[in-house]
Amino acid sequence: MLNSSVIWTAFALYMVFLLSVAIYVTMKEKKEKNTGSMLKASIPWFVLVMTYISSLMSTWVFFAGPGAYYRNGLFYWVSELSYIALFPIVTHFTMNKVWVLNQEYNGKFITPSDFYFERFKSPLLRSILGFVFLGASLPYVASVLVAIAQSASYATGGAIDYKIAVIVIGLIMTIFVCIGGVKSTAMADTVQGVVFISLLWVIAISCLIVGFNGSLTNVVEKIWNNSNSFFSYPGSSNAITYATRLGYPLSCAIGWTIMLPHVFVRSGYYGDNLKAQRKLSKITPILQVLIWTGTMIIGAIGLGLNSNLGSSETELIIPYMIQNFIISYSPLLAKGLMVGFFVGSTAVGISTACAFLSVSSGIVSSDIIKNTLNITIKERNQKNVDRIIIAAIGIISIMLAINPPDLIFTLIMFSIAIVMPLFPILIMAIYWKKATKQAAILSSILGVIVVLCTYFVWDLGNTWYGSIGMLVSTVVMIVVSKMTKQNEEDSKEFYDKLEAGMARFYDIAE
Template identity: 45%
Template sequence: MTTQGLLSGKTVWIVFAAYFLFLIAIARYTTWKEKRDAGKVDLQGGRFKWPVMVMTYIASCMSVWVFFAGPGAYYRYGLGYFFSEMCIYSMFPIICYFTMTKVWLVNQQKHFTTPADFFFCRYKSKALTVIIDIVYIICAVPFISAVLVAGGRAAEVATGGAVSSQTFTLICGIIMTVFVMLGGVKSTALADAVQGWFFILALWAIIFVTLKIVFNGSIIEAFQTVRVQTPDWFSYPGPIGICTYPSRVSYPLACAFGYTLLLPQVFVRSGYYSAGLKDQRQMAFLAPFLQIIVWGGTMLIGLVALAAMPDLTSSETELVIPYMCNIIAGTHGLLAQILMIVFLIGVLAVGLSTANALLMVMSSIIYKDLLVGIGHCKFKASETTVVRVVILLFGAVTVGVSLMHWEYVYNLMIFADSLVESLFPALVFGIYCKWATRKAAITSISIGAIIICLTFFVWDLGYVWYGTIGLATAFVLMYVVSKLTKDDPKDSEDFYEALDSGHRRFMRIKAKIK
């Protein structure tokens, strides 16, 4: 199936220029305000009240899944796939309370910048820092690149090929890098807060319009059409058999521990950035509701597309929104153009919000963890200048990778979500088990990550077990190796002192809140 160009190349570039000006305005405002209030610009750190905190977390989680991979996945895999995803949101407040709230309590005294800072504080191992950073780099480069590719693909589809996908991808990457260089963490958070609300509204606007025009506003009619045409969509294991019983457990685990907690840009937002306890708790309890709204809307787009176009191939399903715009164009040309513009801006907003956040965190990892912490590099230039150079270089690498051919955005997202599951056992044991050792953490994360890679690329079980085999192995190794080895208790004293101090303050604040 092909799409006609609903937008001219000129329109797309005007839309993109407006979006670019919005980002630059955000960056200039935040740096001006920070210089006025603090006298200097800190690109790597920030503290945010819950309205910004919640939305920067949501936006950094969503990626291009919302407008590309998500609708296509629900189209292909069925309602069971959606319910598998929904399982994570009942677990999220509990997981967040027992892990990321503890991370936040320690961070109130330690002021961490990178995800590995927390693990180093607990285990005092530079080797562990390197391993964690390698895991993050492996998942970050294709993740950012996939986001940029999606932006280029959106522009190409919207214009019917008048705008080159690679050209638009390149420009998106340049804008992403410049924005993060100028504004840092605070700019990305503020931009996310605005963009998050925009892409949620854009998503539901597309749903309401397509339902109104294609099915006379009746979601029941759309459901009934799918029930007649594709009855397997409502059953396990789904239309193409992917929602097997192992995946019903493994996929929610990949989501619960992967993209909601352990991706690098998500870890720092869920664990470091809350301005206070109330803001941390609001993030834990409000984020799942907003994510349900987003994923519910994404599922409905997949459903409506399946009802209207039941014969799309797997590669075509990631373009269901442009195809729906083409159907609408038959009777409502101007409205279809408006929806295509909404789709394009939505892809940019949700995609670059993730890419900006991820680029910022990865640049901090390279500068602080690897160059300064491990390499002991000393620079004559200021820290802000060096960080900006690192952002530029890492951004250039991801842009270069994005110009290569990626067939499925979905595959890259799922692999990244699964890979970082290998960090979870070391996180949990580090918080709750004083006898957990650095050798156990190194072994657990290394072997767990290797097994997850084997699951996807050698055993061909990535879309059955996701990261669960590696996660289970990491848990076992964390326990066994910790029992066989021993660390000096003094190495983790400062960590547990910070945690205990945070708990004492937490109880007083909790009493006041009640």
């Protein structure tokens, strides 16, 4: 539909913007003589909210989300709304306390494992968690490259080779993070969040106008006549089983919004004050509802226009509608929307990938090289080491994206599931002084093993996701903590700092 030069030009202009942000932030850091790791940040509430929501959304917005609604129906949307309401509650009782502790530790936390280590004082636990978080990161970054490359290939009718697109996009994305680090990613996310949300709704409204004269009622009537299963469980593709009704919302409420490493550090480490943390808890659910509603409407419109698409085709429902319906209404509008689709998917995808790249490099640098292999890196060399690690992870992700699975959804949900068993350890680390490091180690190992079994042995992964693994982790954490003991001195500093921080930031009277 589009000439390949149009897509490459749009991508080049977008990358110029990102690299300009990275260079600006880097020069500012040098001018202010900020040294040390490029993987830390302290940012105001608006930037915090936008970098969180941008890195959270990923390729779900333009690909997996509309496709999931097309296949699974209206109540898939209801499932997502059910966990969004939990976000302020979960963050209040977990991530706000993680933030308080990081302040009391003078902002030294870089990776999620840093928090766990200060509570349990176990180098082995830190290493295990480092590998688990890294294992969640690589498939997610790969899913971003897959989605953007697919959009480029589809938009040009195959004129842009998929593998070439993966390599070019992956390399430029990696260079961006190498130059600017966490702060440049956060600044770029602020703009990218506005871009992809706006384009999402422009596409949704345009498709609604062209396909159904702007009437949602017409969409509902058409779907009801063709496939009324959209309005009830188990949905259009019989995918919403009883297990999925519990497993999916639970995995999103815990694994996706809290435990994935890039959102963990954003919701727990990056806020410059408690006001920023509270704004994150209040505004994020509103933005999530806005985005999910847009993707649901797109999926519904696509189903109304054509109810016979295959599973992998549904993840390209946006370019499908543009190329098969909008083009007959206005070729100029169709070209504009196709460019918008590519830019929007690039914006949201790169936001997430850059977030994952930065935190993954921290995991390798801190959890593995420094604390597992006991290799000391001089402060003046830290940034260069971080960049080398970012480049290596970027290249590995490119290799994974060259031959992806049929559904991007599969990569995303596996990443979410694999970190869910770590949530009970987080809760008990904060609220149960008798929780032991022995329990945390066994809980993380067995929980992750069970998640892997649900995917590769029992074929339950795509219904329960990480829920069974999290249940096993919870039981093991409680039982083993009752059976073992840990020196109270190991956690004394942790709880002293938590108490002092709560008194300082929450103004709790003694």
